[in-house]
Amino acid sequence: MEGQWYDAEAGPLVRPYAMTGGRTKPGPHGVRFDLIALVVVDPDGGEGAVGAAGSPLGPEHRALLGLCRSETQSVAELAAEADLPVGVVRVLLGDLLEAGHVKVSRPVPPAQLPDERILREVIEGLRAL
Amino acid sequence: MGLHDNGTDGPVAGTGAGADGDDEELAALALKILVAGGFGVGKTTLVGSVSEIRPLRTEEALSRAGELVDDTEGVDQKTTTTVAMDFGRITIRSGLSLYLFGTPGQDRFWFMWDELSQGALGAVVLADTRRLEDCFPAVDYFEHRRIPFVVAVNCFTEARHHGAHEVSRALDLDQGTPVVLCDARDRDSGKEVLIRLVEYAGRVHTARLLESVEPQAGPV
Ligand SMILES: Nc1nc2c(ncn2[C@@H]2O[C@H](COP(=O)(O)OP(=O)(O)O)[C@@H](O)[C@H]2O)c(=O)[nH]1
Numbered sequence: 329m330e331g332q333w334y335d336a337e338a339g340p341l342v343r344p345y346a347m348t349g350g351r352t353k354p355g356p357h358g359v360r361f362d363l364i365a366l367v368v369v370d371p372d373g374g375e376g377a378v379g380a381a382g383s384p385l386g387p388e389h390r391a392l393l394g395l396c397r398s399e400t401q402s403v404a405e406l407a408a409e410a411d412l413p414v415g416v417v418r419v420l421l422g423d424l425l426e427a428g429h430v431k432v433s434r435p436v437p438p439a440q441l442p443d444e445r446i447l448r449e450v451i452e453g454l455r456a457l
Numbered sequence: 458m459g460l461h462d463n464g465t466d467g468p469v470a471g472t473g474a475g476a477d478g479d480d481e482e483l484a485a486l487a488l489k490i491l492v493a494g495g496f497g498v499g500k501t502t503l504v505g506s507v508s509e510i511r512p513l514r515t516e517e518a519l520s521r522a523g524e525l526v527d528d529t530e531g532v533d534q535k536t537t538t539t540v541a542m543d544f545g546r547i548t549i550r551s552g553l554s555l556y557l558f559g560t561p562g563q564d565r566f567w568f569m570w571d572e573l574s575q576g577a578l579g580a581v582v583l584a585d586t587r588r589l590e591d592c593f594p595a596v597d598y599f600e601h602r603r604i605p606f607v608v609a610v611n612c613f614t615e616a617r618h619h620g621a622h623e624v625s626r627a628l629d630l631d632q633g634t635p636v637v638l639c640d641a642r643d644r645d646s647g648k649e650v651l652i653r654l655v656e657y658a659g660r661v662h663t664a665r666l667l668e669s670v671e672p673q674a675g676p677v
């Protein structure tokens with residue numbers, strides 16, 4: 329845990345959107361996935377094309393799919409594990425969602441957040457850790 | 458946004474209306490907790506000590522103007538930079554996880570908090586009594602947005618010991634906002650901080666529910 333974990337230091341300049349073909353927004357659905365939205369592989373989804381242009385899955389798409397296959401992942405985890413900026417991951421996930429490869433849960437509506445029963449479960453779970 | 462229950466965002470899911478068709482429910486539930494505070498106060502340490510996964514850092518791409526790039530049409534890629542957030546996870550049970558996000562400490566990344574704090578269960582503001590003022594902005598931020606938070610005083614060995622009351626007074630905290638002394642390096646200590654936060658968030662939420670149920674009319 330040396331200096332490499334110091335947060336907030338801006339990294340080097342990057343061109344992160346090359347792999348999305350310059351697209352900086354998810355597809356027509358316009359979904360902006362929450363950082364903790366959960367992504368699961370749709371078992372019925374094939375290995376088909378993505379995007380309006382029907383372009384084949386790129387290596388980053390496959391990497392994300394592979395990560396989700398092993399375990400349900402949040403958007404933030406996917407970004408960290410795939411070592412991609414969150415913005416890029418959102419675009420790629422948008423592709424995968426549209427093509428039916430994955431399902432993405434909506435974040436919990438804030439107003440419904442903390443259900444008392446759930447919070448008690450969280451507290452007990454933390455104690456038991 | 459935030460945890461307001463004032464309905465300004467339109468109808469909230471779950472009230473009937475039947476427009477939920479495409480929202481196939483996934484059993485999994487993810488709760489978000491933020492860890493904020495000045496530089497070097499122990500955010501990365503805290504996230505690392507309670508998380509079950511190795512501390513991950515996830516990056517956001519930003520334009521120089523400080524906007525998240527995916528909010529910006531046709532941004533000039535040459536002016537893009539990245540910022541890292543600490544990130545950790547605690548699985549309570551299958552289908553119920555806590556996610557921790559260390560918020561970027563530098564002022565120029567404040568705008569990122571708006572995204573991070575959306576839908577957050579609450580926040581931990583880490584404080585170092587030798588530089589208490591470093592956490593003022595975080596305290597202000599969460600108070601303004603009515604996001605439940607606890608102040609966790611990271612007790613560095615070199616620091617003079619201060620009582621929780623003293624810190625609470627120095628920060629001019631609202632009554633009820635918990636102040637916890639902790640050692641960010643210690644897993645049990647970190648867990649205790651989270652427990653206090655979840656308990657407090659529950660109390661705040663319950664109080665707000667009651668507020669919203671009872672009309673402004675005076676007492677019986
Ligand atoms: N003595 C002591 N050192 C700590 C404690 N918490 C963090 N540190 C050290 O303080 C430094 C900064 O901590 P870090 O977690 O990176 O701070 P951040 O900038 O808020 O993420 C690191 O070298 C940590 O090892 C603590 O409770 N006691």
Ligand SMILES: [Mg+2]
Binds near residue numbers: 334335
């Ligand atoms: Mg840090």
